[in-house]
Amino acid sequence: MWLIALFTFREAWRKKVVLLAGVLTLAFLILYGTGLHFTLGDRVYPSDPAAADFFEMMEAITLFSMGIYLAGFLVAGLAILAAVGSIAGEIENGTLYPLAARPLSRRALLLGKYFGLAAMLVTYAALFFLALSGLIYWQTGLVIPGLAPALALFILKPLVLLSITMMGTTWLPTLGNGVLAFGLYALAVAGGMMEQIGVLMGSTAAVYSGVITSFILPADAVYRMLVATVVHRLPIGNGQDMPFFNPQMILGPFGSQSTPSDWMLVYTLAYIVILLAVAVRTFKLRDI
Amino acid sequence: MAIIEVAHLTKVYGQQVACRDICLSVEEGQIFGFLGPNGAGKSTLVKILVGLVYPTAGEAKVVGYAPQDIRGRRQIGFLPENFRLHGWLKGEELVAFHARLAGLDGRTARRRAYEVLELVGLAGEGRKLVANYSKGMQQRLGLAAALVGDPRVVFLDEPTSALDPLGRREVREILLTLRAAGKTVFLNSHLLSEVEQVCDRVAIINRGTVVADGRPEELQAGPATVAIRLGALTGELAAELRRRYPDLQLEGDRLSLALGSREEVAELVARLVAGGCRIYEVTPGHNSLEDIFVHLVKEGELLCG
Numbered sequence: 001m002w003l004i005a006l007f008t009f010r011e012a013w014r015k016k017v018v019l020l021a022g023v024l025t026l027a028f029l030i031l032y033g034t035g036l037h038f039t040l041g042d043r044v045y046p047s048d049p050a051a052a053d054f055f056e057m058m059e060a061i062t063l064f065s066m067g068i069y070l071a072g073f074l075v076a077g078l079a080i081l082a083a084v085g086s087i088a089g090e091i092e093n094g095t096l097y098p099l100a101a102r103p104l105s106r107r108a109l110l111l112g113k114y115f116g117l118a119a120m121l122v123t124y125a126a127l128f129f130l131a132l133s134g135l136i137y138w139q140t141g142l143v144i145p146g147l148a149p150a151l152a153l154f155i156l157k158p159l160v161l162l163s164i165t166m167m168g169t170t171w172l173p174t175l176g177n178g179v180l181a182f183g184l185y186a187l188a189v190a191g192g193m194m195e196q197i198g199v200l201m202g203s204t205a206a207v208y209s210g211v212i213t214s215f216i217l218p219a220d221a222v223y224r225m226l227v228a229t230v231v232h233r234l235p236i237g238n239g240q241d242m243p244f245f246n247p248q249m250i251l252g253p254f255g256s257q258s259t260p261s262d263w264m265l266v267y268t269l270a271y272i273v274i275l276l277a278v279a280v281r282t283f284k285l286r287d288i
Numbered sequence: 289m290a291i292i293e294v295a296h297l298t299k300v301y302g303q304q305v306a307c308r309d310i311c312l313s314v315e316e317g318q319i320f321g322f323l324g325p326n327g328a329g330k331s332t333l334v335k336i337l338v339g340l341v342y343p344t345a346g347e348a349k350v351v352g353y354a355p356q357d358i359r360g361r362r363q364i365g366f367l368p369e370n371f372r373l374h375g376w377l378k379g380e381e382l383v384a385f386h387a388r389l390a391g392l393d394g395r396t397a398r399r400r401a402y403e404v405l406e407l408v409g410l411a412g413e414g415r416k417l418v419a420n421y422s423k424g425m426q427q428r429l430g431l432a433a434a435l436v437g438d439p440r441v442v443f444l445d446e447p448t449s450a451l452d453p454l455g456r457r458e459v460r461e462i463l464l465t466l467r468a469a470g471k472t473v474f475l476n477s478h479l480l481s482e483v484e485q486v487c488d489r490v491a492i493i494n495r496g497t498v499v500a501d502g503r504p505e506e507l508q509a510g511p512a513t514v515a516i517r518l519g520a521l522t523g524e525l526a527a528e529l530r531r532r533y534p535d536l537q538l539e540g541d542r543l544s545l546a547l548g549s550r551e552e553v554a555e556l557v558a559r560l561v562a563g564g565c566r567i568y569e570v571t572p573g574h575n576s577l578e579d580i581f582v583h584l585v586k587e588g589e590l591l592c593g
Contacts, residue, residue: 003388014376097368098433101338102389103361288340 001108001115004099008116012082018120021078025128028074032067033135039063040139057234058250060140065227065254067132072157072223075125079158080181082120083165085174086113091288092174106284114166114276121158129154145233153226156268160219161185163272167279170286184217192220199257200249207258214260218268224256225265231256291316291441291472292337297346299332299496306332308496309346314489316440319463319473321487321504323480323577325585329496330476331369334445337474338366351440362391365434369445369476373426373433375419379410382418383432390437397436404432407465409458423450431459435466442466445476460486484577492584499584507580512550513573516543516557518565525563541568 012018040059087110090096100109129151133144144150164184168177195210197203214221231247248255292314299307307329314320324330335341337348339355353360373382380401387397405414408428413421421429427450434442444463448456456479463473463486477483483490484504491501500507519541529545530536536545547553553572560567 003385007385011374011376094368094370094372095374097340097371098366098373098386098430099389100340101361101364101366101368102386103358103391104389105358285342287342288335 001112004104004109004112005114005116005119008086008113009119012117012120017078017082018124021074021124025074025124025131028071029131029135032070032132033139036063036067036135036139056140057142058247060136060142061144061230061234061247062251062254064132064136064144064230065251067136068129068154068226069223069254071128071132072154072219075121075128075154075158076161076185076219078124079117079121079161080165080178080185082117083113083162083169084178084181085169086117086166087169087283088172088177089169089174096288100288107280110166110170110280110283111276114162114279117162117166118159121162122155125155125158126151144230145235146229149229150226153222153229157219157222159272160217160222160268163275163279164217167275167282170279170282185219188213188217188219188221191216192224193253195258196224196253196255200252210258214264215267218260218264218271221260221264222268224258225260227251227254227256228259289316290314291351292320292474293347293349294333294337295347297333297336297348298344299329299336299341300344305496307336307343307493310493310496310498312491312498312501314472314474316472317467317470318488319467319475319486321483321490322474322476322493323478323483323490323581324493326478328493330493331445333493334366334368334443334474334476338364338443362437363440365437365439365442367427367430367434367442367444367447369449371430373418373421373429375417377418378415379418379421379429379432380405380414382429383414383436386433387436390439392437400436400438401432404436405429407435407462408432409455424452424455427451428455431462439471441472441474443474443476446478447475448477448479448482456482480576480578480581490577492581494585500580504577507577512553513544513546514553514556515569515571515573516560516567517541517569518543518560518567521560521565522563525560525565 040063085092087096090099100106133147137143161181165177165181168180172180191210191213193210194206195214198206198208198210210220227248231251234247248257248259290313292312294310294312297307297310298305310329310333322330322333332341336343337350337355339357339361348355349360351360351363355361377385380398383401383404384394384397387400388394392400402411402414405411408431410425410428410432413425418426418429427447431444431447434444448459451459460482463475466473467486467488475483475487487504489502490504490507491498492507493499521538521543526538529543533545533547536543545556547556550572553570557567557570
């Protein structure tokens with residue numbers, strides 16, 4: 001399994017997937033950093049020092065959340081595109097036959113591919129997250145509260161998408177799998193946004209629809225958990241000493257007014273394991 | 289000892305029967321040729337034997353194990369038809385990777401990779417990216433990958449389809465070398481002359497069913513033709529021969545007809561001499577594997593409409 005994982009990781013590297021993603025990410029970071037610099041340059045704060053500190057911090061957190069939200073799209077895109085044809089595509093183009101006839105179980109082959117791609121995605125997502133956090137620190141002096149758990153949650157998102165894409169590629173052709181994965185991701189993002197707006201507007205139906213989409217694909221829920229993790233660790237504010245300025249409300253649709261419970265984290269981890277188990281079983285039983 | 293055993297194996301895709309009740313047995317150390325027209329079920333059977341496809345019914349064993357069994361897979365090599373190799377790797381990296389998958393350690397894998405690259409005529413080409421290889425070179429590289437684990441059984445599905453005549457001859461020599469080393473080769477090929485030259489046993493499959501199985505000389509001992517140049521053939525004897533051999537053709541002093549087997553040639557000549565004919569020349573027709581193949585495939589088409 002580890003031979004295949006290493007092979008898959010090297011494949012992503014040699015095919016310049018990481019390089020291309022890196023160049024795009026650098027462009028994104030330059031754009032984001034420029035925006036950050038000029039946005040913070042134009043700031044005007046209240047005369048009350050406590051309120052000024054709070055707003056200054058919340059501005060940094062808002063810009064960070066926006067950055068992470070948008071970075072999530074790039075990471076999700078890379079996760080889906082990297083895995084979309086990893087089984088079906090290799091059967092279609094004939095590269096899987098020599099490998100699958102080797103003394104290697106189908107489970108080892110599939111999980112090897114998963115772990116190889118996961119290693120690439122985790123490295124990419126971690127560097128992306130730390131670069132964004134570094135930019136925020138450079139421009140505002142704020143160390144993102146709960147940096148380590150937030151990083152772990154940011155990494156979790158591509159792993160969720162990777163698992164559903166790997167499951168899809170064991171029984172769907174490449175194009176169909178791409179449509180399914182991107183479709184579900186769009187559904188999860190739209191549902192998550194609707195859930196937050198539902199809380200702001202007081203619409204229970206909108207909140208429930210978001211919850212349901214989180215169960216179908218907990219990608220957006222992971223982002224909301226990340227934001228909640230950061231906001232709950234803010235040194236001041238937190239909606240207690242300034243009840244009229246709930247930080248989550250300031251973050252608007254990028255915030256986490258409707259925060260998923262800890263059970264959602266358990267559900268997400270179980271989701272990955274179950275999807276991989278289904279993928280292994282489907283791959284094991286199919287003709288190649 | 290049979291190293292490949294197939295018993296009543298059937299594979300059905302939806303409504304289409306790819307293999308129907310196939311029974312085969314291949315002895316260790318043989319080159320076994322598996323022939324059939326396009327879509328006859330050859331590749332499906334090979335895929336079943338290497339564990340890529342599950343049979344609908346029946347059983348197959350390779351090296352004493354079910355095709356999905358890892359213990360058996362350690363002892364096989366496989367060159368698929370219509371395969372593609374990972375173009376981002378260098379040739380020697382690809383072969384060494386297959387060696388690692390076959391269970392060799394890193395150092396042995398690299399050494400073995402050089403050996404098989406040399407064997408297939410790619411010595412000195414190993415540092416090129418596979419993407420830059422020609423189709424023929426890729427086929428040689430695929431063969432190297434199949435052989436790198438030093439397997440007891442090698443399944444080769446159309447191994448020479450992209451090669452020029454020189455390359456085909458080299459592959460034939462490799463097959464003979466493998467046989468000399470005691471390896472078993474299961475060869476799927478359209479190239480009948482190639483099969484005829486190297487195979488110890490041959491099976492012909494048509495429409496998913498094995499229609500002939502045996503040593504090439506056994507198959508060739510079947511229906512035969514003969515051409516005879518003769519004189520003094522009487523009308524009475526000619527009529528008698530026409531009754532016995534309906535497709536007899538007589539043009540001048542040349543008589544040609546089809547016999548049940550080549551053994552009947554002597555009997556025919558004896559009858560002609562006894563009937564007062566003078567025999568100037570007897571030319572038995574060569575019953576090539578291609579003749580048998582075409583005959584069996586056409587027969588199958590007639591039976592199935």
